[in-house]
Amino acid sequence: MNLLSTYMKIASYQLIKRSFAAFICVAILSVGASTSLYAQSGEELFNQRCAQCHQIHADGTGPKLYEAQKRWAADGEAELIIEWVQNNPALRASGKSKRANKIFAEWKGSVMNTFTDLSKEQVKSILDWVDTQKPGGDGKGKDGAAGAGATEDGAKKEGGSGWLWYILGAIFITIILSVSGVRRQLKIVTSEDPQTESLTYWEEFRAWSWKNKKYVGIVSFILVLSLLVTFIQILGNINVMEGYQPSQPIAFPHSVHAGVNGIDCKYCHSSVTKSKSAGIPSVNVCMNCHKHISGSGKPYEGEIKKIYAAAGWDPTAKAYTNKTSPIVWNKVHVLPDHVYFNHSQHVVAGGLDCKQCHGDMTKLQSTAKVHSVGELNEIEGNVKLTKPVLTMGWCIECHGKYQINLGDGKNQYYQEIHERLKKEKGQKTYKRFLNDNKGVSVAELGGWECAKCHY
Incomplete structure (x- = not known):
């Protein structure tokens, strides 16, 4: 028995030594994988950070x-x-x-x-x-x-090292199973109980669980709670559109038009002050400028030629050919059918700047996209929000934080409510609004009432 005991000690030592060596190897691979995620090329970093x-x-x-x-x-x-x-x-x-x-x-x-x-x-x-x-x-x-898709391409390349984590996970699982198997064999050899050898893995696990039922119960509770939280988070992310940037028939650079040339958003999206929809500019709006501007450089020339083809314009003859074709734009900001949103209400009555929802278009070199709430919060002057963009929580949070300027003489839309609050019966309510140091929010004027946004 002493010989067997000595043998088992040597075997245990060798097992520990090999397991430690395997752990070190996997740790080195983990560091290498982690490093590779950040060792991006200059091109990728340019596309992600600078473009x-x-x-x-x-x-x-x-x-x-x-x-x-x-x-x-x-x-x-x-x-x-x-x-x-x-x-x-x-x-x-x-x-x-x-x-x-x-x-x-x-x-x-x-x-x-x-x-x-x-x-x-x-x-x-x-x-x-x-x-x-x-x-x-x-x-x-x-x-x-x-290039219009530079940032998108960079993002795709950034995730190229994800497969390394799957390999590392498989290695870890293999090591754990191997160590467990060897440990079980050692236990069987050293045990003096003949029933131990006949136990299956499942029976051994059940016996261990019953012996440590207190800890198993705690771990099970935490696991179930984690799965429940994860499931709720998954449900909360359904139809969250942040980062959505569909391809477009023309690579329209907002940074050139709104940024470099300083064109007002309302020139192209002219119905934003009068209608529920901001509107997509028709090709004749583009031609107001591009009859005379054909672009400099191949990328711009190629895109402007698409406008000429849609308008039926011959830049050489400086005349229309009457051979037109539609530009089929892909919608970016999509709301459910049961949601009512009016651009003019927000832009004219609310005095909201376009960048609050759409981001700083003067810096957007690519085609339009749904910005994340983090990107919108980085813009100076924006109301800082926490909920995902285009979700109900995002709208409610904004209505709760955005302040209305009552009685400043600039907006007659709120003059009626201002006059009511100034009357004797409204003084207490008016003071309550002012004394909370937050002013009067959209929510306090009925902006949280369900029928405002839902049919």
Whole structure:
């Protein structure tokens, strides 16, 4: 029995040693997998972080990025460009960089986003990749445009390392099962009870569970509760449209029209002040400008030719051919049929800015999309909300936070309710509204009444 005991100790030691070695290997693989998720190329990082505001060979919402390193080096601040990208307000405040303040002044105080989560190496990889995109080349920076689907492509590439986690999970499960099997065999060999050898895995598990029923009960309760919470979260995410960006027949860059050229949203979406729908501009609205603007660079020329084909316009003859074809746009912001939403009510009566719901279109280089609530909250002047965009909770939360300006003389829509509140019977209610330090919200004027939004 002493010999057997010695053998079992050696076997146990070897098992522990091998298990530890396997754990170390898997840990190394985990670190490698984690690192690979962040070791993205300069192109991917550019598409994800920069393409919304910057073009490569031409100024957009921000300055062109091609040879930016060379320009900073010419001013003797080659290393400071990294700090500029990571946290430009901090660099300007530090007084270390004259070029930082020069750029800030040239762009009339336009504030660039901070990217403190990017490492020095990641910023360098972006700038190095941009400098490889020669004018007229075949890269995504061709003719200074990053492409309408740049951000979408980058997001797809970002998830390319997900399969590594499945492999690591399979390895972990294999190790756990192997260790459990060896442990069971050791227990059978060392046990003096003959019934132990005849126990199946299930019978052994039942016996162990009964022996430790207190802990099994706690774990089971936590597991059931977790599954219930997960199920409720899944139900809550049904039909959540955040990030939805359908393809469009024409790669329309809002940043060029609303941003660079400063075209008012209401010029193209003219019914927004008069109707329930903001409206999609007809091709003749496009032709008001594009009779004379055919675009510069192949990406823009190609898209504008689609407008000419739809309008039946011959740019060479400067005349209409009467051969037209419709532009079939794909709807982006979709509400259920039982929901009533009126654009004019919000824009005219409510004085709401388009960016509150649609984001800052002056910086959106690609076609329209449903922005996430996090993206909308980053925009200066927006009411900060927490619920997913286009959900009922999002609307209710906004109605509860958005303040109405009563009696300022600018909006006659609220004049009647203002006069009622000023009367003797309404003074107590008016004071209650004012004394809560929140003003008068949409909800307090009936914005939470069901029939306001539902038929």
